[in-house]
Amino acid sequence: MRYSQMLLPTTKETPSEAEVVSHQLLLRGGFIRKLTSGVYTYLPLGLAAIRKVGQIVREEMNRAGAQELLMPMVQPADLWRESGRWQKYGAELLRFTDRHERESCLGPTHEEVITDLARRELQSYRQLPMSLYQIQTKFRDEIRPRFGLMRGREFVMKDAYSFDVSDEAAGESYDKMYQAYHRIFRRCGLDFRAVEADTGTIGGSFSHEFMVLAQTGEDTLVICEQCSYAANVEKAMIVLPDECLETGELQAMRKVETPGMKKVEVVAEFLKAEPADFIKTMVFFVDEEVVAVLVRGDREVQPVKLKNLLHATEVELADDDAVFKKTKLPVGYLGPIDLPIKVVADQEVMRMRNCICGANEKQYHLTGVQPGRDFIPAMTGDLRQITADDSCPACAGPLKLTEGIEVGHIFKLGTAYSEAMNATFQDCEGQAKSFVMGCYGIGVSRVVAAAIEQNHDQHGIIFPLPLAPFQVILLNLGLNSEDITGAADQLYQDLQARGVEVLYDDRDERPGSKFKDADLIGIPFRVTVGKTYEKEGKIEIRNRLDGRTETVDFDLAADVVTGMVKTEMARYTA
RNA sequence: CGGGGCGUAGCGCAGCCUGGUUAGCGCGCCUGCCUUGGGAGCAGGAGGUCGUAGGUUCGAAUCCUACCGCCCCGACCA
Numbered sequence: 001m002r003y004s005q006m007l008l009p010t011t012k013e014t015p016s017e018a019e020v021v022s023h024q025l026l027l028r029g030g031f032i033r034k035l036t037s038g039v040y041t042y043l044p045l046g047l048a049a050i051r052k053v054g055q056i057v058r059e060e061m062n063r064a065g066a067q068e069l070l071m072p073m074v075q076p077a078d079l080w081r082e083s084g085r086w087q088k089y090g091a092e093l094l095r096f097t098d099r100h101e102r103e104s105c106l107g108p109t110h111e112e113v114i115t116d117l118a119r120r121e122l123q124s125y126r127q128l129p130m131s132l133y134q135i136q137t138k139f140r141d142e143i144r145p146r147f148g149l150m151r152g153r154e155f156v157m158k159d160a161y162s163f164d165v166s167d168e169a170a171g172e173s174y175d176k177m178y179q180a181y182h183r184i185f186r187r188c189g190l191d192f193r194a195v196e197a198d199t200g201t202i203g204g205s206f207s208h209e210f211m212v213l214a215q216t217g218e219d220t221l222v223i224c225e226q227c228s229y230a231a232n233v234e235k236a237m238i239v240l241p242d243e244c245l246e247t248g249e250l251q252a253m254r255k256v257e258t259p260g261m262k263k264v265e266v267v268a269e270f271l272k273a274e275p276a277d278f279i280k281t282m283v284f285f286v287d288e289e290v291v292a293v294l295v296r297g298d299r300e301v302q303p304v305k306l307k308n309l310l311h312a313t314e315v316e317l318a319d320d321d322a323v324f325k326k327t328k329l330p331v332g333y334l335g336p337i338d339l340p341i342k343v344v345a346d347q348e349v350m351r352m353r354n355c356i357c358g359a360n361e362k363q364y365h366l367t368g369v370q371p372g373r374d375f376i377p378a379m380t381g382d383l384r385q386i387t388a389d390d391s392c393p394a395c396a397g398p399l400k401l402t403e404g405i406e407v408g409h410i411f412k413l414g415t416a417y418s419e420a421m422n423a424t425f426q427d428c429e430g431q432a433k434s435f436v437m438g439c440y441g442i443g444v445s446r447v448v449a450a451a452i453e454q455n456h457d458q459h460g461i462i463f464p465l466p467l468a469p470f471q472v473i474l475l476n477l478g479l480n481s482e483d484i485t486g487a488a489d490q491l492y493q494d495l496q497a498r499g500v501e502v503l504y505d506d507r508d509e510r511p512g513s514k515f516k517d518a519d520l521i522g523i524p525f526r527v528t529v530g531k532t533y534e535k536e537g538k539i540e541i542r543n544r545l546d547g548r549t550e551t552v553d554f555d556l557a558a559d560v561v562t563g564m565v566k567t568e569m570a571r572y573t574a
Numbered sequence: 575c576g577g578g579g580c581g582u583a584g585c586g587c588a589g590c591c592u593g594g595u596u597a598g599c600g601c602g603c604c605u606g607c608c609u610u611g612g613g614a615g616c617a618g619g620a621g622g623u624c625g626u627a628g629g630u631u632c633g634a635a636u637c638c639u640a641c642c643g644c645c646c647c648g649a650c651c652a
Contacts, residue, residue, distance in 0.1 A: 011585065011602085012586095012601065012613065013585065013600095013601070013602095014586090015585075015586080016580090016586075016587095016645080017644070017645055017646095019645090019646080034644090036644085037643085037645090090650085091650090092650085092651070108652085138652090140652080142650085143575085143649080143650050143651075144647095144648090144649090144650080144651090146645090146646085151651085157652085209652085218651095316650095406652065408652090409652055411652095441652060446652095475611095477610080477611060478610085479610090509610095509613085510609080510610055510612090510614065511611045511612065511613095512610090512611080512613050512614080513612085513613045514612085514613090515611075515612045515613085516612065516613050517613085519612090528611080530610095530611060532611085540611095
């Protein structure tokens, strides 16, 4: 491609709306333009990068035995009513009514459509297993889209669905996808981890998220430094040490005056105790019900764990005003003893001795409280957020917390959708059975953003070669010289003839601009034809990543560059 | 939806508080000269319903009201 003919509008200045680096560089580099909130046009360069990801995904999906199809973006409400998600999905599902008053929605995901297809077209166990996928634009009406391609409302997603005869077979399909995902992200050149995850609104029994490690990530992960354990903090199980930590004599419960003190730290200082001696009582709205959650004073409640323990659909931390309005309880002085609402406790709380907690009476706390003796919660379980001080649930090794960008998510769905939608096949005994399903997503456009978050410097993007919209950028720095231009033109053709993807900068621009743009858009190899060619008949090849430059004879240039591209590409095989 | 901020040329911004001739600046764009290895220089030029509607006023980018859009924080979320 000749740069002079390409729509590639780079800018010097950073648009004010962009917060994170991938968003800034995608705008500055002329990859994307915003149409409206969370909705972007992919310019030629941006589309090229997305296609690169798409192609890798496609190859690995096919290798894993999945077949590509393409489903409609517009979906009828009736299908969503069958699965129950017309009610459950909430405002993120963009709904509308057509001229015939038929209710419809824009597809945020395609479980309903694919399950409908399966129940029509798959009748026999002989047709199974079956895996189908598509790469398509999805729409989710995010409350707050942000960070450019990282969290748009419209985005390109690969979604795959598997249908199996049994739970065991479905497990095999899941494993295949798990392997395929590893290959995909390895081939994309990303630093990533697969982590155990919560299943969210998609539902299902088991799931892994694929996380690109980057500081701008919206999720927090916990990773074991010793073994391969990794999990989203929403899910990360906490294993308490075997021995009881607290020793010493059991005290009797005592009421103490703590005027004007609500925060754990304040009361702790006043009573010369540690926050870890406290039982903190947090109030949540759990599907309209008011629930008190007990954790140790220095811990945080993990709402997703709470949601799962109580089998709730919605969990929200209640603010003080709301709590008081609803319960008339003395906010700030709450404690588990004689509390007139449902109380659930983190497992750790039950091991504490001689605790301090609110007295459910203004200006008073209790000391010497014994869980189990002085109160018994309705339910106990793992409810707190894991910390770096906890030990690995798998090997008891040390843990590390880190941020991640979710680029893929795979779910073992089971029969949730097939049962709801009556999607069955006949097994070998002629019995009707529900399909055992799995679903597998990759945020294709998000992968591009994540790759940039992970691979950039002060000058711009540094694409891993497999994702680069072009492999080589060829600079002609002598437009006025027939000699140089002739050589550059020739090299452009020679490279193309060798199958190298090359962007030929033949613009009438000064060298400085060309260098800056080349750095900004992140093409891995830069080839320069200029002064050095005129003087010595040599061209320069520079690696965007490390800045290393080689000078080679013009006659060898095409072969040397092609060789470098091939060698570099070979590093990314899965 | 709650809190905050912003809408002035393609982009980034000033002007608004304290209303008053032709609304500025930088980048980009067009023409010419000159220049050509890290976003050059000079000269000339094009480009604006000041987000929209209404109001106050002799007079509104500027003050008031409503609406629309965008960004940030929160809740929410693959």
